[in-house]
Amino acid sequence: MTRENVQHVTVLGSGSMGHGITEIVAMAGYEVTMRDIEADIVEEGYRNIEWSLEKLEESGALEESADDVMARIKTAVDLEESVTDADIVIEAVPERMELKKDVFEEVDRFAPDGAILASNTSSLSITEIASATERPSDVVGLHFFNPPVKMDLVEVIYGSETTDETAERAYEFMKAIGKVPIYVRKDVHRFVVNNVLGPFLDEPHWMVSGGEATIQEVDAAMVHRRGYPMGPFELIDMTGIEVSYHVRQAGDITVAPLMEEKVENEELGRKTGRGHYEYENGDGPDYEKGDGEDFDTLRVDAMIINEAAHLIGDDVATADAVDTGMRLGTGFPEGPCTYADETGIDTIVEKLESLHEEYGTDRYEPAPYLRELVSTGRTGQDAGAGFHDY
Template identity: 75%
Template structure:
């Protein structure tokens, strides 16, 4: 059905996300116009696509030749011309609200009636972005993960006025380009995946800030005992502590002292040569499997399950969407809802209640939906029902 109403795709931005999304759409058979503000910038993005496709061809991962795929991509500088015939426009400019609103304000004047206007953002409000247009029903979030060519997940995010038809068409488009979409049905800060990731990072930082564990101890335990692809501190060094810090500031989330200290000292991670680990004079993440012996990973996992309960209880996403997002977007060994059900939700609840009693911090307060499940006897797999039915 999606092919009947989406033929022409326009991507605004030719940076790593923009040219990656363009490449994915062209590989799926769509004609794509990639636009940026200067011809040399957009041409650089175009050549980056060719380089990526040639790498894929060398690995025998293309169904067509590089030239056939590249022939479906056009470049542009003029925004009006680039979007005039587009059935879906995907904005992929830097993560700044004012900049995105400027783009959507201009889009509103030039995009055809009925076109889907999508923003690729990891945390900014779709409602606020749509507010500068006269057609907020046509605006939706499409959060591709980096790099788009490799990452399977895309979050499809409703703004306050996004029409179901818009979200459904966007969801079908994502499926048609070979990705796995999940609905984010409310425009909450950090959407689904980054809300699940939050406690993985934050609780670890709080524990080290309180001298309750070491960085290497937590990273080793979460990787070698639990099977996460990276420890939380190793992950933050790769992502950039400054990025993490500013996302929390924007969401008015209390920031652990350890994170504050690293950012104040401009120790952002790999890109500055030093973060939680030393990348200039040291070996980077140098934890070993034995470093995590004796560390109780359930404390961090319980906080992640509680975040999932918040998302579900507030009708932001389904349990399946949360688990799919965590596995495909973050590489978690299993989704938090599956983990909670297998561990026993009564155990998760007791852990959170114990933390809340010990520290009194609001973030340890068990979510009402989690309490409701346990009160109803839906404590997980052993009981025959929890987040899921068994």
Template identity: 65%
Template sequence: SSLPISDIAEVLDSPERVLGLHFFNPPVKMDLVEVIYGQETTDEVADAGYEWVESIDKTPIYVRKDVRGFVVNTIVGPFGGEPAFMVSEGEATIREADATMAHERGYPMGPFELADLTGIDVGYHVRKEGGSPIPPITEAKVEAEELGQKTGKGFYDYEDGDGADYQPDDAGDFDWLRVEARMANRAAFLVGEGVATPEEVDTGVQLGLGFPEGICRRADKLGLDTVLEKLETLHEESGAERFEPHPYLDELVSEGKTGEDAGAGFYEYDTDDGALDSYHNLNVDLDDGVLAIELDRPSRMNAISNDLLAELDDLLSTVDTDDVRCVTVEGVGDRAFSAGADITGFGGADPTDVMDVTPAFETVNDFPRPVVAKIDGYCLGAGLELALACDLRLATERSSFGAPEIGLGLIPGGGGTQRLLRVLGETRAKELVFRGNHIDAERAEEWGLINRAVDRDEFSDAVADFVDDLRTGPPIGLKVAKKVMNEGEDASLEAALAMESQGFGLLFTTEDMREGTAAFAEDREPEFSGE
């Protein structure tokens, strides 16, 4: 990413046909590819490259200007560089920096561990070639030929020591905001200069670096005014050019676009209560009584994050149920309904925090309208728990199911152990949870985990058949049926039968019951009003 595409193109007769495709290492495992314009590259060529990347099942992002570092390495620069300056200046230790960024801020590894893995000399030469200041500790390591894992010693000792052996308790008072403010400032540069959109920046750092969330999204949650104030203070105190706020960041804050709480920042946030377009991790549409929900995190295979759960809980808690006849839930993209919990968000989490995931699943379970899970691809871990909280589950034949948490030393924490017991019975539920293996859609249908497994070409029609029955069914009758069946499951038979009897009696007085019996007598389709 330190090789300008325009420099490569300028020696050719047709520079407009030159395009950069930047894969990430190892390419066989990494999904991201940056599609980089040179100075003369045409949109037609860039679009062709983008489509080709998609054809090999990778995720492309456009880099619309040929900036050094492209998108991802523009952001990772301060992630590694700023902690190195802080250690060089005696303001932190290596272990404090790594422990804070990994265990408290949720990054997949600390900046010094990352430098040791990729090679300290690589970052050094990139900075030197680009004319960027080099932290003294980095320069010293290169001069000593202590370049990281490949030489046996770098910021950590891999020959005579235990390598990157930092622990959560090493975090101390490391100033993580200084690092994240610099990354956010570089994101402002990318967006403000038209290099990439916030969505592209965030997809890039999540897929290319394994960040727990996009840096634009994280900055919006921190508050762009907080980020700006931090940068201004550091710039005033040090005079260092790297702390100078980018004009686009200044512009956002001056316009009151300070982030999520303000309703706008890098992203727009609709603050109207009950607005269906106000969610970042969900796509929501309400049409003809069907509330269609998409889990919109395709870059992480729709992994279930705390933010996603909070949005799902908010949506189903605030939507006007009088306008809803049924709900569908599916994942964006063609790889997964949801591949599980976003474990990159576990860093620094307190046990009492992760125990709070269950209420969102309960909101789905208790929603007073039928909820249908549309499963195409992986349905694992927390994704399976979400599907289990739905009333009906339809899947393509290529889908797979599992509760792999045991492989992380965990158990399902969103209702999985209990709902699997009730759906599958003890023997099969324990097999899924204890072994952590996947089962295919055919077995899932045989076991009763899903209602139908159908060919992918027939999936839309199969879903439509179910949804149409629910959409045109009696709203009050379906609500009572769901409530009686859900609550009766945990009651004694006597109590459950009493609930059923009460529900039957209640429904006997509704207009829908009268319409249903009249339609039956007249040999026509009923038109239920929910009254």
């Protein structure tokens, strides 16, 4: 999709994601309408954009004036009026399936033929959202990461009926507005980045639940020895423990006792003053560099790599997409596929097999794609090929 055939973009929702997406689209030179259900709500979003652009202008990060960017943004309350001339509609309403389906059903009535209808959902089914329309082939997921102005990554997600043309047009538009898109070619729960991130949080919870490590040991090891920007417990305290808990419930993923206990006790992280660390009467994360010297980081990394291999083997994403997504979306020090190639995929499989033998739990079973790589001699950098070619 080129600038010539995109004249107008509509963003539905003016909350943190909606006004952030509106801002980056306008910064890229496009005319954009931001719509919400009430005038005062959309006005608040508009003011948030104004404030952000002024800060960017002050720091020298804008190539034109904030006023020039703001001149490309219109606001609306009437949905029909906002989407009638849209080439792309990006929905950014709260993460409730029935609400999103209601919005798409209405958009379907008023948006022009050929318009891309995109949802900014972070985990809900694109296929189900698209079922509310008479044109599911034109519906695609565009999962921006928060905050959209700072985060470069966007997941471009296929629903079961999304055409290649629709996904490719959306992908090219993301590039046109300065984002780095990756394809998620199947509509799997949590898509790519949140799936691969899952074991980074889950495995440490199982280990601490089983008395095999302390919270401080885990976080210190993963930050100071492995180079992750935050430890797993530090991260989940920031995002909200209940958020991860409910996502896992929705995906029928067994939750470790420690995570369940924190939710039951309403110790949800920073927002409640206490999570895995004490925030109200403490200093928050209190781990030190030397705390994690004996922690088994490979156990966590092997589980992350195994999840990535399941997605790649199922043709959900490529190894390049996984690595790009995890570096840009989560700040991983390197992509998990690259790390596996550096470590040796045979070493990863051996680790998983030993864990499976010790614990007898299905989650440790090596992904078929990992076994395939090893059986064909693609064991990593030293072999000249693994997830990637060298």
